[in-house]
Amino acid sequence: MDIGGTKVAGALVDSDGAMTATTRRPTPRGADGDTVFAAVAEVVAELAQSPLWASAVRCGIGSAGPVDTARGTVSPVNIGAWRGFPVQARVEAELARHGARIPTVLAGDGVAMTAAEHWLGAARGHANALCMVVSTGVGGGLVLNNQLHPGPTGNAGHIGHISVAFDGEPCACGGRGCVESLASGTAIAAWALAQGWVPAGDATAAGVAAAAAAGDPVALAAFDRAGRALAAAIAATATLVETDIAVIGGGVAACGDTLFGPVRAHLASYATLSFVKDLQVVPAMLGTHAGLIGAAAAATMLLRS
Numbered sequence: 001m002d003i004g005g006t007k008v009a010g011a012l013v014d015s016d017g018a019m020t021a022t023t024r025r026p027t028p029r030g031a032d033g034d035t036v037f038a039a040v041a042e043v044v045a046e047l048a049q050s051p052l053w054a055s056a057v058r059c060g061i062g063s064a065g066p067v068d069t070a071r072g073t074v075s076p077v078n079i080g081a082w083r084g085f086p087v088q089a090r091v092e093a094e095l096a097r098h099g100a101r102i103p104t105v106l107a108g109d110g111v112a113m114t115a116a117e118h119w120l121g122a123a124r125g126h127a128n129a130l131c132m133v134v135s136t137g138v139g140g141g142l143v144l145n146n147q148l149h150p151g152p153t154g155n156a157g158h159i160g161h162i163s164v165a166f167d168g169e170p171c172a173c174g175g176r177g178c179v180e181s182l183a184s185g186t187a188i189a190a191w192a193l194a195q196g197w198v199p200a201g202d203a204t205a206a207g208v209a210a211a212a213a214a215g216d217p218v219a220l221a222a223f224d225r226a227g228r229a230l231a232a233a234i235a236a237t238a239t240l241v242e243t244d245i246a247v248i249g250g251g252v253a254a255c256g257d258t259l260f261g262p263v264r265a266h267l268a269s270y271a272t273l274s275f276v277k278d279l280q281v282v283p284a285m286l287g288t289h290a291g292l293i294g295a296a297a298a299a300t301m302l303l304r305s
């Protein structure tokens with residue numbers, strides 16, 4: 001299951017990562033918590049029609065955060081009706097209603113994406129990896145010693161809210177100089193506009209990326225600043241736990257070298273010790289399916305025994 005602010009998706013995923021019986025519903029807007037959950041229940045009911053349903057052995061639930069995997073609850077920023085919502089217990093009840101009494105695992109979307117990239121994507125074969133999503137916000141997750149490392153409440157790897165500028169601007173989280181406040185799509189667009197960038201229509205980070213690709217100096221500076229923030233955070237992570245690869249996905253990463261160029265250029269200034277000099281930064285590979293594949297991968301990695 002992949003639950004986000006715009007859609008609820010579900011799939012049966014086999015042991016090779018092939019998806020069958022994929023289905024989705026729009027996430028109800030302005031609805032109460034039970035109405036939002038009804039979309040999840042419909043997805044489960046539709047999957048249960050598959051002839052493969054009876055062979056399901058575990059269920060991964062990826063959700064927009066914040067999540068609290070210790071309690072099985074979620075409070076997604078973009079699903080206002082769910083605050084401390086017991087999604088894991090509710091999904092388990094729904095699975096049982098359709099005859100599937102199977103173990104479940106809840107994972108935040110950054111951790112799920114990390115599991116997906118380690119299983120089938122760009123971090124495959126890397127025992128220690130940082131994976132991150134750079135879109136309207138910045139999220140992430142860690143693989144350490146070939147194990148997914150979600151932490152006690154599922155929030156480890158929350159790289160968007162580590163500080164890379166200790167005297168920096170206040171962040172919505174209450175901190176200062178957070179990566180997200182410098183490198184998210186929202187931050188890139190806001191900074192470019194504040195510096196006098198005049199959008200030719202699209203005023204989002206995608207518009208800034210297009211302008212940067214066309215040589216606009218303010219747009220280039222906006223991506224340089226974002227890339228530098230990401231480079232500092234990636235280098236700090238690698239220095240702390242010896243990750244040897246950073247995988248970046250999400251809407252902002254889709255602009256390719258406009259983002260990866262500055263990240264790689266600045267990395268040399270921050271990843272300086274011998275054991276992090278070979279640190280690679282690469283694009284994510286799984287794109288739109290990362291959420292569903294990631295939920296399945298997280299279930300496999302965390303319910304392995």
Ligand SMILES: [Zn+2]
Pocket residue numbers: 160161162171172173174175176178180181
């Ligand atoms: Zn923050």
